[in-house]
Amino acid sequence: MMVTLGRQAKSAARFMRAASGIAKANALHAMADGLLAQRETLQAENTRDLEAAAQRGLEPALLERLKLSDKALDTMAIGLRQIAAMPDPIGSLSETTQRPNGMRVARMRMPLGVVGIIYESRPNVTIDAAALCLKTGNATILRGGSEAFHSNRALGAVIQSSLESAGLPAHAVQVVGTTDRSAVGEMITLTDYIDVIVPRGGKSLIARLAADAKVPLIKHLDGNCHLYVDARADLRKAHDIAINAKTYRYGICGAMETLLVHTSIAADFLPRLGRQFTEMGVELRACSRSLAWLPDAHLATDEDWATEYLAPILAVRSVDSIDEAMDHIARYSSEHTESIITEDLSAATRFQREVDSSSVYVNLPTCFADGFEYGLGAEIGISTNRLHARGPVGLEGLTIQKWVLTGDGQLRV
Numbered sequence: 001m002m003v004t005l006g007r008q009a010k011s012a013a014r015f016m017r018a019a020s021g022i023a024k025a026n027a028l029h030a031m032a033d034g035l036l037a038q039r040e041t042l043q044a045e046n047t048r049d050l051e052a053a054a055q056r057g058l059e060p061a062l063l064e065r066l067k068l069s070d071k072a073l074d075t076m077a078i079g080l081r082q083i084a085a086m087p088d089p090i091g092s093l094s095e096t097t098q099r100p101n102g103m104r105v106a107r108m109r110m111p112l113g114v115v116g117i118i119y120e121s122r123p124n125v126t127i128d129a130a131a132l133c134l135k136t137g138n139a140t141i142l143r144g145g146s147e148a149f150h151s152n153r154a155l156g157a158v159i160q161s162s163l164e165s166a167g168l169p170a171h172a173v174q175v176v177g178t179t180d181r182s183a184v185g186e187m188i189t190l191t192d193y194i195d196v197i198v199p200r201g202g203k204s205l206i207a208r209l210a211a212d213a214k215v216p217l218i219k220h221l222d223g224n225c226h227l228y229v230d231a232r233a234d235l236r237k238a239h240d241i242a243i244n245a246k247t248y249r250y251g252i253c254g255a256m257e258t259l260l261v262h263t264s265i266a267a268d269f270l271p272r273l274g275r276q277f278t279e280m281g282v283e284l285r286a287c288s289r290s291l292a293w294l295p296d297a298h299l300a301t302d303e304d305w306a307t308e309y310l311a312p313i314l315a316v317r318s319v320d321s322i323d324e325a326m327d328h329i330a331r332y333s334s335e336h337t338e339s340i341i342t343e344d345l346s347a348a349t350r351f352q353r354e355v356d357s358s359s360v361y362v363n364l365p366t367c368f369a370d371g372f373e374y375g376l377g378a379e380i381g382i383s384t385n386r387l388h389a390r391g392p393v394g395l396e397g398l399t400i401q402k403w404v405l406t407g408d409g410q411l412r413v
Helices: 002-017 021-037 039-055 060-066 070-085 124-135 146-165 182-187 203-212 235-247 263-279 322-332 345-354
Strands: 104-111 114-119 139-143 173-175 196-200 225-229 256-262 283-286 313-319 337-341 359-362 399-406
Touching: 002 104, 002 114, 002 139, 002 173, 002 182, 021 039, 021 070, 021 124, 021 146, 039 060, 039 070, 039 146, 060 146, 070 124, 114 124, 114 182, 124 139, 124 146, 124 173, 139 182, 146 173, 196 203, 225 235, 225 322, 235 256, 235 263, 235 337, 256 263, 256 322, 263 283, 263 313, 313 322, 322 337, 322 345, 337 345, 345 359
Parallel strands: 114 139, 114 196, 139 173, 225 256, 225 337, 256 313, 283 313, 337 359
Antiparallel strands: 104 399
């Protein structure tokens, strides 16, 4: 089955490279219309998934993520229209330079080709991924989690109908029609048909794919994000940012997991912050020095510094310098998102230049790690790769560039 999907996607990808921006926008608007027109059908299929998931004991928070509520469908439709209105990146040219012999050299943006996306229970990813791949002229194969099987299949029918109505190949977006895990194992080895795979899910899933995949991955394993409060920080600003960085949402990959505080301001900063975290139900795990200012905290272990909690737990460490803070980040970070709170321009510049993560902030909470917040419209994932895309992957991250040269008969001599 996966080979058939791959062949169909490869054929569709060739067509999509030449698809007009108008046709792609028409397909996206048709998808938005289809979501709203097929609301009852989609929610009926979604109810089948919700009932099965509840019987299997899926946690309430995960059930909420699985639900295609009226609000969720409305939001998805709005997102589709927003992506349709964004500039089409395909075919755009970089600045053109002219060589001494008169030939002109530029780079043109083009699709990746066939993008495979493997994700877990959130059915909204089906629409987000299809929309971003469609806008960028890619064909895509979507393999969602078994919890959302019926929802994803119904969404896939809306997507394919919308593609056909816009004169585009239905096989430009295909939803894998099985919950058999062997399909994933086959999908990540289809190097003849799939150009790149984007996994979205838990650390164990992505670690497995990274170990077994032959197709290149755009991935991140975890988000062990740090916030460093510098000696010259505005402490009121730092307090609000630290609270937001941790408590905006505990389960996102951009949540702060370790707070680093310069010892010169720790006595003034940590006690009040610690009390508020405790009142909000956040468990603190602190280094031995920080315990003096955080009486409700537990002593942190080395494992705490390396852990992505995705929970109301925070590791806290006091450091003597920005260099010690950056050394800690270099040792324990997953290279996702880090932030410094400081009024010192020199410290801010050093931090952004020297910290090697996919996103590095000054005076902002780490929870801004999101494609929408970056102005990308939406994202297909966040990459900590060192090749091609890094950070939130939006439209540009789903494209590559090729060199295009134009001359008038010049010969190389």
